[in-house]
Amino acid sequence: MSSGEPLVVIVGRPNVGKSTLFNRLLGMRRAIVGDEPGITRDRIHGRAEWRGRSFEVVDTGGIIPDEEAHIPAGILRQARAVIDIADVVLMMVDVRQGVTPIDRELARLLHRSGATVFVLANKADTRNLEIQAEEFRQLGFEHVFPISAEHGLGVGEMLDVLIEHLKPAQQTVEGPGASEIGVAIIGRPNVGKSTLVNQLVGAERVIVAPEPGTTRDAVDTELEFEGVRFRLIDTAGIRRRSRVTLQAEKIAVLMARKHIERADVAVLLIDAVEGPTTHDARIAGYAHEAGKSLIIAVNRWDLVEHKRQAAVACERAIRQRLKFIEYAPVIFISALTGQRVMRILDLAQKAFVARFQRIPTGELNRFFRQYLAEPGVFPGGLRIYYITQAAVNPPTFVVFTNNREKRLPISVERYLINRLRENYEFFATPIRIKQKLRT
DSSP states (O other), X not given: OOOSSOEEEEEESTTSSHHHHHHHHHTSOOSOOOSSTTOOOSOEEEEEEETTEEEEEEEOOOOOTTOOSHHHHHHHHHHHXXXXXXXXXXXXXXXXXXXXXXXXXXXXXXXXXXXXEEEEEEOOOSHHHHHHGGGGGGGOOSEEEEOBTTTTBTHXXXXXXXXXXOOOOOOOOOOTTOOEEEEEEEESTTSSHHHHHHHHHTXXXXXXXXXXXXXXXXXXXXXXXXXXXXXXXXXXXXXXXXXXXXXXXHHHHHHHHHHHHTOSEEEEEEETTTOOOHHHHHHHHHHHHTTOEXXXXXXXXXXXXXXXXXXXXXXXXXXXXXXXXXXXXXXXXXXXXXBTTTHHHHHHHHHHHHHTOOOOHHHHHHHHHHHTOSTTSSGGGOOEEEEEEEETTTTEEEEEESXXXXXXXXXXXXXXXXXXXXXXXXXXXXXXXXXXXXX
């Protein structure tokens, strides 16, 4: 779904500084930046503002026209799709390298699109390089700006002209209680995360290719399902640290964890053929530690035989290896065929409601009297005098005790969580227990 704001798209061949400009426009580090060409593959969305005008910015992958390989062909196809709906296209070039054959090919593509195009001659850090930017007028576009995305030189002047070419933002009316549910798709590389997003959206929104680790940045996709808005965050496949060698993939691991923080619900994809692994448990731990609701989706279920027996065995293995997220429901899906994938959105909505549930004080008092008030309930003379709900998102409870240790014994914490789950609908959601010493 569209945000209703004007759309600005950044395009260009690999390693000309598109992601650096994207980050500068947004005022934060949203895309991965590094010295390796072709780091950005999927298109990344963000929101920028200049002189009171806000607009959506899309950073596309480095375009290599007529390339046959999976990833470059996908980048070109996706760039073409978003160029068609852009208000302004920022074509970035490298002023130090001059006009290249790929620049010419991309310029021909943009001329055919009919889009408003600004040519940004990047890396113009000196007066001499600013003069050399005039060379790019031969590409046939009216607007040519020498800039330095890294240092910000010339970017403000370009934005002053840019906002004059933006259409007025469409006014959107939010329904009562309307909200957006952030859903992070997480898992090991090559378990089908991008395929799942594409199946949910019903269109190719992120690149799908057979190579492990295709997705490095997190890609946000908005959709509406049965009147509810979702933001799907397709995170980079999280590898074991020992296997993360490239600078970009090291950063991708860190940013994938950061993007989990932006979500309300995490969907952990597990390979049905391989079954749950130690690495799956580590990834689930990232979401659990962040306090996110969790859904376990066992993918590639279409490849499994004797499904009834296999489902029982697979769930048993998951519960054994991922004991710390016993609250997470398990669903068996096929991202490729679409089997049960829309059920994920139903579960995510149910989890979202649960993580914001607040138990009334009177009900918590009843819970306290039933499970916690009697002396001798807990070993070692531990007493709980009172319980209150301190927060939601995730649900967090504070118990007032006579315990002088830093934290409650694990057995007591588990007892509390289990009783809370038995009595209240905290579906797919972690529960946090904190304690205070009664003075």
